[in-house]
Amino acid sequence: MGIAAEFLVRVRRHDGDEAEQYAWPAASKENGRDTTLAQTGRRTIRLGLRPFTIDAxxxxxxxxxxxxxxxxxxxxxxxxxxxxxxxxxxxxxxxxxxxxxxxxxxxxxxxxxxxxxxxxxxxxxxxxxxxxxxxxxxxxxxxxxxxxxxxxTSRPRPRADEPHETADPHPSDPAASNARRGTACVPRNSAS
Known part of the structure; x- marks a missing residue:
């Protein structure tokens, strides 16, 4: 058995005598494992989450x-x-x-x-x-x-049952944007 390719683990009984030997494949690039997997592989669960797509x-x-x-x-x-x-x-x-x-x-x-x-x-x-x-x-x-x-585009088309949102005619003007949204534009450092 090649020690470089495997971990050799000896289990001892409570009285100190060797009871059994186990061998596990070593963490290496050859068998697709990484040394970090040896440390964290049993602590985490891999969840598959596909990326968002905007082609449909x-x-x-x-x-x-x-x-x-x-x-x-x-x-x-x-x-x-x-x-x-x-x-x-x-x-x-x-x-x-x-x-x-x-x-x-x-x-x-x-x-x-x-x-x-x-x-x-x-x-x-x-x-x-x-x-x-x-x-x-x-x-x-x-x-x-x-x-x-x-x-x-990442923006969905409006549905027939939804009101169509119009683009802000002055997107760089905060006062116009806030007026369209129904909010007030209050200066930060104004005295009360």
Whole structure:
């Protein structure tokens, strides 16, 4: 038996005498295992979670529902309805490539930066300063190009039974955006 290819474990009885020997395959690249798996393999359960896709209407609706759920949990003072699901939908899909882990990392880091900088809201300018995982960043350019050229969108089409949302005519004007949403634009450092 090759010791390099296997772990040899001797089990001793309570009186100290050897009772049995067991051999397990060693953690190596040859048998597809990694040494980290030897340490964590029995502590975790692998769950398969496919990435979100936006090539069909059903996938775009799932993506929007995810962003709406995530948006409800964002705790920033200047957040507004639609901040993620409307304003940043395509951007977040391109940055995360539809992977939930990448999306959550991006969202968490974006919220941290928004608090640290005092912005207290998520927008593309702030999110451009946030780093994300290497795999998502590598695939980002191709997705961004397709989204920019309107060959792809993450936004679902409105259903016949839903009211059609019109685009904000002045997206860069916070007062106009807030007026459309029915919220007031109050300066931060105003005296009461």
């Amino acid at each position: 209407e059903a996938g775009r609706r799932e993506w929007r529902q995810m962003l709406l759920a995530l948006e409800q949990r964002v705790v920033l003072t200047d957040k507004h309805p639609g901040m993620l699901a409307d304003d940043l939908s395509d951007y977040l899909f391109a940055r995360s490539t539809g992977h939930i882990g990448s999306l959550m990392t991006l969202n968490n880091r974006g919220c941290q930066r928004a608090v640290r900088t005092g912005a207290e809201r998520l927008d593309q300018e702030l999110m451009d300063q946030v780093k994300n995982d290497e795999a998502s960043e590598a695939a980002r350019l191709e997705l961004q190009a397709a989204l920019k050229k309107k060959r792809l």
